[in-house]
Amino acid sequence: MKSNNKKKINKNSQQNNNNGDKPRRITRSSNKKSVDIIRENQPLKFRQLNNQRDEQYQNDEQHQVQSDNEGDWEDGSLNPSTLSPKNQVNYDVKVNDIVNQINGVTVEFDALPESSSKKKRVRRATAEDKEVAELVHKAHLLCLIARGRFIDAACDDPLIQAALLSLLPSHLLDISEVTKLTINSLAPLVTWFHQNFHVKSSSSAEKPFNSALACALEMQGGSPEEVAALSVALFRALNLTTRFVSILDVASLKPEADSDEPPHLDRIKRKDVFSSSTLMVSKIKEEGTSSSSSVINGNKVHETSDQSTGGAQNISKEDNHQKRKGDLEFEMQLQMAMAATSVETSEMKPVESTSCSLSHPLNSLSPFKKLKRIAEESPSSSHVISTAIGSKKVGAPLYWAEVFCNGENLTGKWVHIDAVNSIVDGELKVEALAAACKSSLRYVVAFAGHGAKDVTRRYCAKWYQISPKRIDPGWWDAVLSSLKELESRATGGIPSKEVVGEVGQTSLTHAVTSGKSRLSEKSSVGLGKNKETCSSGSSVYSRSIAEDMELATRALTEPLPTNQQAYRNHPLYVIEKWLSKYQILHPKGPLLGFCSGHAVYPRTCVQTLHTKQRWLREGLQVRLNELPSKVVKSCYKNRKGQVTEVENSAEVASEADIALFGKWQTEMLCLPHAVDGKVPKNERGQVDVWSEKCLPPGTIHLRLPRLVPVAKRLGIDFAPAMVGFEFRNGRSVPVYEGIVVCQEFRETILEAYTEEEQRREEEEKKRDERQAMSRWYQLLSSMVTRQRLNDKYMNNPESETEYNDLKAESKSSRKDTTDVGESTPPIQESTHRTTVHDIDGTDEQYHEHVFLTDDESFVDDSMTQSKKCRCGLSIQVEEL
DNA sequence: CTGCTTGAGCGTTCTTTGAGGGAT
């Protein structure tokens, strides 16, 4: 531990010294150094360290500085940040004092800590932080999926659907009879909905979602989530195949990503959002009721403010600024999900008249000025209703609908419909709008039939920016796999088995055959009665597969990024600049374009290079006459002990270069075949068994211990099998496991090994028994001796001489028993003659009991032996 | 505002095949 600390300190100190403006280290390695500091009049500067970890280091450093009693010199430094704030007033003096105490010298400073504190200390997230953030991210995702499924189910509510239909003008009802649905045919419906339903304040966060939806229906307005859900319900009521789509505004995968930015930046961002032309949903001001409308990007957007209702939505920044915003969002979302799901089965209560005014605010739009004034308000005094509760990402489109239009393409098309903002087929606008509202488009999930499907690709043009912010795809796919199946069944995407067979999508075949869909009757009514949905499998051969292909195509046709940084980890494209040391482009083409003068190639051209030795581990060898694809400098030529040899030796230095080869330069490993029972060995007389591929032909690796003596005894040629390395005692040590022998000796060796192991086990068993016997004998002898001595001396205090005799006898008795060691105890050899001295102190005559073997008898169950003395005394002895 | 460079911090990867002394 101590050495670890020392290491870290040294590293830290080295790094500090590398920087000219960094603190110099006060070291105990030489007092002369400290004197030199004065002589050269070089200033000492200290860096302000803020985090706890560094304080720990500093404490350790101080400790080292002050503990002069230790034998060897250790590096140490002094940092003023460990002083209390009060003490920092006299910082110079105090540090001088401390240093004086240590070294007896004077140190001058030319900088106060304030100047060095200008540079902010970067606190990096630890592995634990990242793990916690990932867990929060996952849990939040699951909650949001649950929430989405619940809303999706609410959209299938027949009462709500019926109520919506009752409001719909009769001429719009005809859309349900359209056989070839197109975007144009949807436009009037969306326009009507947009004119009649608006985003406004809502106290529904604490209500069951069905009740809230009914309330919003009656008010013809509600939260963005409710309005979007109403649009989905309307489309479903009209027999249109519809999904409820949501951006899962989930807590960041990166630790502390939300809380790093200072409050003033948050304020600026929020202000920007409200002054931006992309505002789409309302911001609620605490005082007064207002509504507003604005025209954004050609789309008319209504803004409605209302009395804030407190509760979950009233999130004061002052209250929460200490908390991680992502966690806060997660908690709020969790509360909403819990509140909503807890009453899932409850009856729909009558809508309260107090919260659901019968007056329609359709014609009460306030002027745009009002909105602007709201935006200029201090955020600390305002309360924001966001679709992501507690989120700063106000105005971002988070909920919309997707309607399947079978008349759009050959196979139909899922069409984005944001009825809240009256946007039809605006899938390309979503990312830009979300970005404008500082919202991240990490997960876009479509819900239908209690299922869910990730459709992020449809709305995301720059996947390379999104991908690093998402959870591990394996976990995400596993979570969605069963939900995707439900969604596909509900939207008519699951094809017949024959069709699946044609397409070759075995995974979907599995989805069909293993179908455990619990698609409710209600949802099937909402989704399944659509004529186009029920069209024959031959025409709609597989909606789900077609969509998967569409999304996959988008993934492969991403436009080239315009900045070269984006190519660093881009999944599709690469520029040579960002290749790592062991990578190369092969083949170098096709050229896809240029970015800042750098040629762009497909990522598939990137090949990983290895040394010849490294390829051997893969069971491959570099072909003869192959030239290295790349030569890099060895980073290990100057390792300890080799420095002097390597110095000034260009020849050796050139040998230190590492020749790298690509996989295309290799072939299957061709090792010499075993001949005449001889195992081909390497220069070390062994076989490196990195894998089975590394075994010479005709040999076999026997991974058993203690095989070497067996093979030696049988005279069979073998080689130790080295399976890897491990670091032990500060160095790399080869690890051997078993031996390599020719295949023909396999059975012979294994038989001999089995016999040898049996013999060894028997010997071990005998040895253990002997040890046990010996130890029992020692124990019993000690007890008997002790008792005899007690009987003889302790009950009859006598002279000092006798007492000394007692001690001497006791000592000799112990010695005797010790000397017996592990030899066979005499108790076993003496014709089973066991002696026990009489412990009855009342006997005047000393009697030594003798247990003869003739008087022994076994007690059946307890494995004990009964022994009798001629005097009548009997004892029971456990048989060993 | 965006993109690039640079530096720092942290985690991961790669490296690699003992020597000496005492007991038996």
Added chain:
DNA sequence: GATCCCTCTTTGAACGCTCAAGCA
């Protein structure tokens, strides 16, 4: 004298990734 066994000590440098700051 040969052989076996135990005990030393507990890598560390380079690289990759990410982020922040500064600059153009």
